[in-house]
Every structure is written in C-alpha cells, then in structure tokens.
Amino acid sequence: MARKTESTSDNSVTYESQVTTKETKTSYPKNYADGPGKFQRNSFGLLSNVDYEFAEDGSVNWRSMIKDEHLFPNRSWFDLRKKDMPRSIQGLGDHQLLIKLSGIKELAKLRGFTDVSYEVVKCQPDHVAVICHMKFLPNYETGGQPVEFQDMANATLDNTSSFATKFLETIACNRAFVRCVRNFLNVHIVGDDEIDKSNNPGGAPSNRSASPTLTPHSMVENLAKEKLNCSSFEEFRVILRDWWKSEKYQNENAKNWNDYSDISPTDSRILMKIINV
Secondary structure, eight states: OBOOOEEEETTEEEEOSOEEOSSOEEOOOTTGGGTGGGGOBOTTSSBTTOOOOBOTTSSBOGGGGSOGGGEEEOHHHHHHTTOOOOSSOTTOOGGGEEEOHHHHHHHHHHHOEEEEEEEEEEEETTEEEEEEEEEEOOOGGGTTOOEEEEEEEEEETTSOOGGGGGOHHHHHHHHHHHHHHHHHTTOOSEEGGGSOOOSSGGGOOOSSOOOOOOOHHHHHHHHHHHHSOOSSHHHHHHHHHHHHHTTSOOOGGGGGOSSGGGSOHHHHHHHHHHHHO
16 A cells, blocks of 8 residues: 655645555645645635735725736826826826736636626627626635626727727627626726727717617616516516515615616616526
8 A cells, every 4th residue: 555645834735645545546746735735715715825915894805916917007097187107006096007807817716706607688790798697606705605796898899999899799708707806806996808999089989870878777778678578667667566575676776766777787787687587
C-alpha cells in the first residue's frame, strides 16, 4: 500500500505522493494547493485563499477587490469638462473611472456563480436588447441561500462604432453581464463595455431613424402587451390587483402608479421576472 504524506499551511494541503489502496484509488497532483485547492470555499462561502476587504456593515467591499490593472480613466468624463486626461488612476473617484470586462469577470469568479443565461428581448438590425440572468452561490451575505439577479442592456447603431456595429448581440450581452455583476455587488464604476462608443460627438443621434429608447418600464409595457394581452395600463392595473389578492406580487407603491413610466427600475425588473415565469 502506498503511503500518503501531506503538509498543511494556511488551511491548504499539499499532497506529496499518490494514495493507492485496494478499495479506492485516488490521485492528487503534487501541486494540488496551487490548483483545485485555491477554489475551496469556507463555511462563509468565501474563497479560503483570498484576503477580502469588508465594509462597515460587515459585507464584502467588492469595489476594493478590483485590481488597479482592470481600471483606467474615463476619457469621456474629462473631455466633456475640457480637462486633461490623467496618466494614471491615482486620486480619481469612481465616477471618473471605467472598469474593463476582465475586471468584471474576475469579480464574478471571486463571488461565485452557478448559472448565467441571456434573454434577447429585442433583436432588430439597428437595436438589440438583452437581459442577463445570473445565479450566485450562497454566502454569509445572503443567509446561506443562492440568489438570482438580472439586469439589462442594449446595443444600437447609435451607441456603438467600428466593428461593434456588426455584432450588436454580442455587445448587448457583454453590457448586460457587466451591469448584472456590478449592480449585484454594488460596484459603482461604469463598465467600459457600457459606455456609448459611437463616433457622434456627445452621443448625438446619427441621421438614421432613431430607435425608441429602451427603459426598464418600457420593457414591462412591452411584456405586458405581448404576454398578458394588456392594451392599456388600466388593464395592467387589474392584473396587479389580482396578483395582490393571490399574494403573487404585493407592492404598496403600485397604488400610486398611473402609467408604466411611474414604475421604478427596481420594481420593473421584479415585474419582468414575474411576467416571464
């Protein structure tokens, strides 16, 4: 029988030889701690080998977990105010920064998730809108329960440029993913993929026929028309009252809604999820 020797340091285990018995045969590489061992999560749902920063309320300060290599100055912010573009991010506020897609991916990996899917809610030659759905792993911040979260974004011929205009679906998916991760983790730095990259100064519309602005409440309106057959907001109010009675959706603010535009973005996302079920 081969013997196994192991050494422990900072809760990691290094397997120095293979384990072989008549009953079982388990093989671990010598550098186990450098690979699978780094993805072990503790009882709080956090990676054991990561030094986390925490906020005053005890939650993880995910903003502080972003490495500087994923951040850079927001040129649009400085150009708009006729200020010189800084050469580094030192001393800049979050509103003056952009975060790369690589930084968002790293945050998502640190937080941990099991599912990610995309729902295309609008797909036209000049306008694509996508909702990103994610299921995050349970941790102490969520009471040990997995949490589902979603956010939406769009890509149009008026807010993209160059080769991106040929891949509106991909750009919209990237933007929705960025918004979903950073909004769930309360990161208030705009993603580089989210900003308007059109060639029009100040984001002015081009000579193409303008597409209607897509907002959370307009998406609720579209879904209500398509899936609930609501031809007016009054018909949607009737459905809201039925949902209240059945306890499917109860919101005290709903009594003050006189139009879809009165629905907040947060409530809109909740309603979209209910309608899509």
